[in-house]
Amino acid sequence: MSDLFDVSQETILITGASQGLGRQFARVLSAHGAAVVLAARHTGKLKSLEEEIRGKGGRAAAVQMDVTDITGIGKALDVAEAAFGPVSVLINNAGIAIEKLSTEQTEADWDAVINANLKGAYFLATELARRMIARKQEGNIVNIASVLGLGVMKFLSPYTVSKAGIIQATKVMALELAGNNIRVNALAPGYIDTEMNHDFWATPAGEKLTKRIPQRRVGAESDLDGAILLLASKASRYMAGSVVTVDGGFLLN
Numbered sequence: 227m228s229d230l231f232d233v234s235q236e237t238i239l240i241t242g243a244s245q246g247l248g249r250q251f252a253r254v255l256s257a258h259g260a261a262v263v264l265a266a267r268h269t270g271k272l273k274s275l276e277e278e279i280r281g282k283g284g285r286a287a288a289v290q291m292d293v294t295d296i297t298g299i300g301k302a303l304d305v306a307e308a309a310f311g312p313v314s315v316l317i318n319n320a321g322i323a324i325e326k327l328s329t330e331q332t333e334a335d336w337d338a339v340i341n342a343n344l345k346g347a348y349f350l351a352t353e354l355a356r357r358m359i360a361r362k363q364e365g366n367i368v369n370i371a372s373v374l375g376l377g378v379m380k381f382l383s384p385y386t387v388s389k390a391g392i393i394q395a396t397k398v399m400a401l402e403l404a405g406n407n408i409r410v411n412a413l414a415p416g417y418i419d420t421e422m423n424h425d426f427w428a429t430p431a432g433e434k435l436t437k438r439i440p441q442r443r444v445g446a447e448s449d450l451d452g453a454i455l456l457l458a459s460k461a462s463r464y465m466a467g468s469v470v471t472v473d474g475g476f477l478l479n
């Protein structure tokens with residue numbers, strides 16, 4: 227049973243690994259033995275994380291990747307796969323949010339959010355899946371969705387649409403790829419304190435929202451450690467198209 231969550235044979239590509247949830251996923255997965263390829267647009271923070279993980283005896287490599295550059299995804303994946311060999315697990319985590327009422331969101335806002343959270347994630351997953359199929363390689367794709375792909379909140383309409391879309395993409399890809407031994411699942415976090423939203427929690431609106439969480443607190447990055455290990459490891463081998471919520475009970479309201 228001790229090997230249930232073992233990821234030491236996995237090469238795991240994590241997008242959006244320079245901060246927040248992606249950085250925490252990289253730390254926890256490398257601490258459990260995985261080789262981690264750290265991707266984001268800016269490489270400064272990635273390099274520090276690479277050094278940190280290597281300093282602890284882990285295997286990590288930083289790779290510059292913009293998931294919205296659809297034609298560049300293949301090349302970025304080539305660089306990622308040069309580090310530790312074929313990627314066996316993708317944590318599709320890169321994402322952005324633009325907070326405005328729907329009536330104020332511009333076409334540029336819509337495109338930025340949808341391109342990063344949905345289109346980029348989709349085309350990275352499909353490019354990797356094609357490679358896995360060609361290599362006859364078992365594979366595992368974990369899309370980082372959100373409770374806002376299942377429920378809604380004001381001010382984040384393109385974001386909620388993108389996260390609902392990635393949940394549907396997760397299900398249809400899981401259905402199509404199960405016969406190729408490629409699993410696709412989603413993790414839907416609730417409110418987690420990261421760089422993306424840190425300042426918000428101290429505002430009156432942040433305090434009000436915290437009170438709506440049944441566990442009465444905002445999540446910490448480490449609250450997702452168990453779920454990411456479950457989804458990235460063979461412990462989830464019979465899960466396909468699942469959406470795992472980790473939200474302190476938020477969706478129960």
Ligand SMILES: NC(=O)c1ccc[n+]([C@@H]2O[C@H](COP(=O)([O-])OP(=O)(O)OC[C@H]3O[C@@H](n4cnc5c(N)ncnc54)[C@H](OP(=O)(O)O)[C@@H]3O)[C@@H](O)[C@H]2O)c1
Pocket residue numbers: 241242243244245246247248265266267268269291292293294319320321322342343346370371372373414415416417418419420421422423
């Ligand atoms: N925090 C929460 O409460 C929460 C809840 C539910 C779901 N999520 C989801 O979890 C994921 C991570 O959120 P977070 O809170 O950790 O966000 P964050 O702190 O803002 O980090 C976002 C990461 O994505 C990278 N990124 C953004 N656009 C990218 C692009 N086009 N290509 C490649 N990398 C890109 C950023 O690095 P660069 O800027 O260097 O590219 C950064 O590493 C997102 O998908 C988010 O929607 C978060």
